C-alpha cells in the first residue's frame with residue numbers, strides 16, 4: 001500500500017495491485033463527510049447503531065465519533081475489517097491531526113478487536129475482522145449502514161443482491177444504507193432487496209451517490 005495525495009491536499013491509501021484507493025482521489029475527508037455523515041448519520045436523530053463495511057483508515061469512524069460528541073448523541077459503531085491497515089501507515093496520513101483529534105484517532109485504532117469498547121461517553125466501538133459475506137447480522141438492528149467497500153468493479157463479490165438482502169434484513173425499519181456509488185446494478189439490487197432508493201448529489205462534484213431507505 002502507498003500514500004496518495006488527493007486533490008484537496010490530504011492523503012489516502014492506494015493499492016497498486018488493485019489500482020484502487022481507500023477514498024475519492026478528489027478529496028478523502030470531503031467525501032467521508034458528505035457520503036457518510038451528511039447523507040448518513042445526519043439524516044437520523046437520537047442514539048443510533050451504525051454498521052460500517054470497511055474500517056480501513058478509520059476516517060469514517062473518527063468523523064462519526066467527533067460528530068457524536070459534538071451533538072451528544074450516543075453511537076454504537078460496529079465495523080468490519082478483515083484486512084487491517086498497520087497503524088504506522090495510517091498515522092502517516094495524519095487524519096487525527098488534520099481533524100484536531102490525534103488522541104481520539106489513536107484510541108480508535110488501539111481499541112481491541114472483537115470487543116465492544118467505550119471510546120467516550122457518546123461513542124462505543126466494536127471492530128471485527130469478519131468478512132461481510134460470512135458474517136451473521138442481527139435482524140432490524142442498524143439505523144445506518146455505511147457501505148464503504150472497494151468499488152463494484154474492484155470487489156464485485158460485495159456488491160450483490162445476496163449481500164444487499166442481508167443488509168436489508170439487518171437495517172431497522174426507517175433505517176438507511178448510504179454509499180458513494182451510483183452504479184445501475186447497485187440501484188437495481190438495492191430495490192430488489194426491498195429498499196427505496198434516492199440519488200443525491202455525490203461528493204466532490206460527483207453527479208450522484210446512493211441512499212437506500214428501509
Ligand SMILES: C[S@@+](CC[C@H](N)C(=O)[O-])C[C@H]1O[C@@H](n2cnc3c(N)ncnc32)[C@H](O)[C@@H]1O
Pocket residue numbers: 021022023053054055056057058059060061080081082083084130131132133148149150151158
Ligand atoms: C474503500 S475502503 C474503506 C475505507 C474506510 N471506510 C476508511 O474510512 O478508511 C474498503 C475497505 O473494505 C475492507 N474490506 C475488504 N474486503 C472486505 C470484506 N469481505 N468484508 C468487509 N470489509 C472488507 C477493505 O480492507 C477496506 O478497508
